[in-house]
Amino acid sequence: MNTPSKPYKRPVSVLVVIHHQCQRFLMLQRIDNADFWQSVTGSLEADELPLDTAIRELCEETGLCLAKEQVHDWQLHYDYDIYPEYWHRYPPGTRRNTEHVFSVDVALDSPITIAPAEHSAYRWVDADTALTLAYSPSNRNAIAQLILQAAS
Structure with missing residues (x-):
């Protein structure tokens, strides 16, 4: 479980969809579940704003270290149930x-x-x-x- 060296995560996170002209999408395979493919995700650290988290997580998870101007903030959020295997x-x-x-369009x-x-593989795939x-x-x-x- 969690220890003092690994504090609990904040229940606030980011999702960063990496695409190329909305035709190809970068998907990352989680190391702890081969069926779990995702875009970049990550929890906000203490006093961190969502945009800062998006930039940090992009760099940490993909090596794409981009400027704020390159990241599109949708001004949208989803609220969802945390998967039970991650409650701890x-x-x-x-x-x-x-x-x-x-x-981000790259x-x-x-x-x-x-x-x-965190990830065992990545793939560029069609929509x-x-x-x-x-x-x-x-x-x-x-x-x-x-x-x-x-499409519109």
Whole structure:
């Protein structure tokens, strides 16, 4: 469980969808569950703003260290139930999380360096595959919204 060296996570996080012109999406496979593919996610640290977390998590999880101007803040958040297998990461009794949504449009040849403690693989995939792979409903919703925006 949690120790003084590893404090509980805040139940506030970010989701950063990485795409190339809303046609290709970068999906990351979690190391603790081979079926769990996702975009970049991460909890806010103490006194951290969602945009700062999005930038930090992008850099930590993919090696894409971008400027604030390159990250699109959707001014949208999803509230969802935390998966039971992750309850121990949060303060006792915490069962809901608020996830702020961001996206970045990057070149397909952008160098990607995944965080080996969190992810075992990454793939650039088409929109349909991204929707199929995305494990969490909030991740699927965000990808679907990007696809709809591109089509209009």
